[in-house]
Amino acid sequence: MDQIVVIKCGGSTVDALPSAFFESIAAMKECGKHPVVVHGGGPAINDMLKQLDIESEFVNGLRKTTDEVLEAAEMVLSGKVNKNLVAAFQKAGTQAVGMSGVDGELLKASPVDLETLGLVGKVEEVNETIIEFFIKNDVIPVIAPIASAGDGEKLNVNADEAAAAVARALEAEELVFVTDVDGVLINGKITEKLDVDEIDTLIKNKTIYGGMIPKVKAAAASLTGNIEKVTIANGNGKNTYANGSLKGTAIMKQKETIT
Numbered sequence: 001m002d003q004i005v006v007i008k009c010g011g012s013t014v015d016a017l018p019s020a021f022f023e024s025i026a027a028m029k030e031c032g033k034h035p036v037v038v039h040g041g042g043p044a045i046n047d048m049l050k051q052l053d054i055e056s057e058f059v060n061g062l063r064k065t066t067d068e069v070l071e072a073a074e075m076v077l078s079g080k081v082n083k084n085l086v087a088a089f090q091k092a093g094t095q096a097v098g099m100s101g102v103d104g105e106l107l108k109a110s111p112v113d114l115e116t117l118g119l120v121g122k123v124e125e126v127n128e129t130i131i132e133f134f135i136k137n138d139v140i141p142v143i144a145p146i147a148s149a150g151d152g153e154k155l156n157v158n159a160d161e162a163a164a165a166v167a168r169a170l171e172a173e174e175l176v177f178v179t180d181v182d183g184v185l186i187n188g189k190i191t192e193k194l195d196v197d198e199i200d201t202l203i204k205n206k207t208i209y210g211g212m213i214p215k216v217k218a219a220a221a222s223l224t225g226n227i228e229k230v231t232i233a234n235g236n237g238k239n240t241y242a243n244g245s246l247k248g249t250a251i252m253k254q255k256e257t258i259t
């Protein structure tokens with residue numbers, strides 16, 4: 001299917017996305033593109049874990065996930081965050097359906113490393129038939145990153161990685177990471193274009209750190225097949241082209257080819 005744009009809404013910004021953001025995605029759809037949304041919700045999971053008095057820690061940017069952490073993460077991601085996004089699209093006048101990777105085994109995953117990370121998964125398979133069914137019916141799929149382990153068990157997947165896996169499986173034209181900054185900052189300034197080699201250097205010299213690392217790594221890993229451009233952009237609704245596309249940092253295999 002042509003013109004699929006996968007949009008990852010980061011937990012850093014998901015509660016603050018203005019109506020202009022949802023309207024810009026609706027405009028994208030009116031222009032003939034097919035938006036597919038994958039979302040995170042890290043800060044909302046942190047709040048819930050705090051309320052429930054459950055400890056959690058991050059190992060290499062991934063949340064170590066016990067049974068009780070998984071239960072809280074699923075409640076927050078597949079419940080509150082997912083349904084708030086669906087409702088916001090409906091408010092913007094466009095139809096959306098929320099699901100997680102468990103529904104229809106949309107995302108099948110295997111454990112990354114049970115010993116160090118517990119129930120954290122990496123996506124092995126995407127059931128693109130289900131996603132395409134909604135696209136064909138003019139409905140925006142909104143996907144929470146809890147995956148099926150294939151045996152009735154569930155796994156917690158980093159949302160950047162889930163979005164990259166969905167984009168690869170759908171042979172999307174573009175992948176956009178919507179976050180709380182205007183793009184990748186170098187010495188405090190937004191950089192318009194980055195290539196894969198520059199990303200490695202910027203991670204090594206610590207210009208890129210924390211939550212930006214899984215994002216740029218997922219961006220680099222997804223630059224295969226159809227995907228030619230990955231964008232990291234702010235979800236504040238201020239950096240939008242007339243056709244609904246978002247402005248930010250463009251990441252490509254070789255930046256000479258960025259238009």
Ligand SMILES: Nc1ncnc2c1ncn2[C@@H]1O[C@H](COP(=O)(O)OP(=O)(O)O)[C@@H](O)[C@H]1O
Binds near residue numbers: 010011178185210
């Ligand atoms: N070079 C950089 N440019 C911009 N942001 C960066 C950079 N390095 C690290 N960051 C951090 O990455 C954050 C975005 O990642 P994260 O909080 O995980 O977002 P999300 O929840 O949207 O996935 C930014 O708010 C910023 O603090």
Ligand SMILES: CC(=O)N[C@@H](CCC(=O)OP(=O)(O)O)C(=O)O
Binds near residue numbers: 009039120121159211
């Ligand atoms: C395994 C793992 O780390 N899962 C993430 C899933 C949510 C996420 O990735 O949300 P952001 O987009 O806000 O980072 C977590 O539990 O926080």
